[in-house]
Amino acid sequence: MSVTHAPQTADVLARQDPELAEILLGELHRQSSTLQLIAAENFCSPAVLAALGSALANKYAEGYPGARHHGGCEIVDVAERLAVDRAKSLFGAEHANVQSHSGSSAVLAAYAALLRPGDTVLALGLPYGGHLTHGSPANFSGRWFDFVPYGVDAETGLIDHDQVRTLARTHRPKAIVCGSIAYPRHIDYAFFREVADEVGAYLIADAAHPIGLVAGGAAPSPVPYADVVCATTHKVLRGPRGGMILCGGDLAERVDRAVFPFTQGGAQMHTIAAKAVAFGEAATPAFAAYAHQVVASARILAAALADEGLVVTTGGTDTHLVTADPGPLGVDGRAARGRLAAAGMVLDCCALPHADTRGLRLGTAAVTTQGMAEKEMERIAALLAGVVRGEVESVRAREEVRDLVGGFPPYPA
Secondary structure, three states: OOOOHHHHHHHHHHHHOHHHHHHHHHHHHHHHHOEEOOOOOOOOOHHHHHHHOOHHHHOOOOEEOOEEOOOOOHHHHHHHHHHHHHHHHHHOOOEEEOOOOOHHHHHHHHHHHHOOOOOEEEEEOHHHOOOHHHOOOOOHHHHHOEEEEEOEOOOOOOEOHHHHHHHHHHHOOOEEEEOOOOOOOOOOHHHHHHHHHHHOOEEEEEOOOOHHHHHOOOOOOOOOOOOEEEEEOOHHHOOOOOEEEEEOHHHHHHHHHHHHHHHOOOOOHHHHHHHHHHHHHHOOHHHHHHHHHHHHHHHHHHHHHHHOOOEEHHHOOOOOEEEEEOHHHOOOHHHHHHHHHHOOEEOEEEEOOOOOOEEEEEEOHHHHHOOOOHHHHHHHHHHHHHHHHOOOOHHHHHHHHHHHHHOOOOOOO
């Protein structure tokens, strides 16, 4: 990867808007001088960033290729068709919609395509790692639909399949959602397909987190099992911030109409072009190697954190995600996150199943993009634990972080 794109953008802005140029350079410096351990973030390639900053941002393109509501869409039609074709090929899907502005927008469209207000939906409960769109009362999903939550086993932390089946038989939901923002293990899509078929429900896979691993062959694909797959194009997939929907040909028209005109207006053509770039990058052997390294690093990180005294949920990970309870080190997740932020280690809090306190949620996608691997994960775990325990003061920790990331710049010259 090359550093050329971001500084050039800042140089253009420096002449027109030096105040904003300074902000952009400040953010580039923050990303380059601190540890990016947020599981939902990554570093786009310069090619993705170039597409985002392209002239396609100027084009209004309501509708779909060949059926736009504005003239002059001949070129952007080609870009969208390319993104769709690459997504279908990458994931083995019959149909792909690449217009969703975010993962939440994709889920909204999936619900709009398959459900009506008041329908019953079975989904992983928010205390166990479910997303806001899986029934939060603060979200459209919890206001429009009747969500029934399933959970995880109190001992293992794994999804309680017996409970899922019992709840499905009892409530006969119109749809079952499988997916999580904090579940570090693979989802058994075949099991969920079996239960959905038994009760006559649609199966919606929210694969926002693992879809990049799926692209790289490092995680099982939900595409053969789910009626609709919703995903993001950032996170491990390493594309622009945005969403997409994959489905069979039988639901293609319903999904497309649910995205436009029902839930969104004009497509963001610069973002769609950037998605096409990311799909192309994800189809390479280099990306497959990257995806497998992401998982290998996450497993080492999880084991190292456990050795330091944190309680790692489910005892480890199959993905890029690690969730852990820092309680044995004397603090809860919120306090630990604050100490780590002061030390230049950027990560999230998350709910801990069957607990009243918050835990830590980490991811290895961004640091793996930088070139870090197993050795660095052990160093990160040791530093994290030292900071949380209060054994390493923030000033010294920041120096160590700068030393570590200095050897792995996200955009090397």
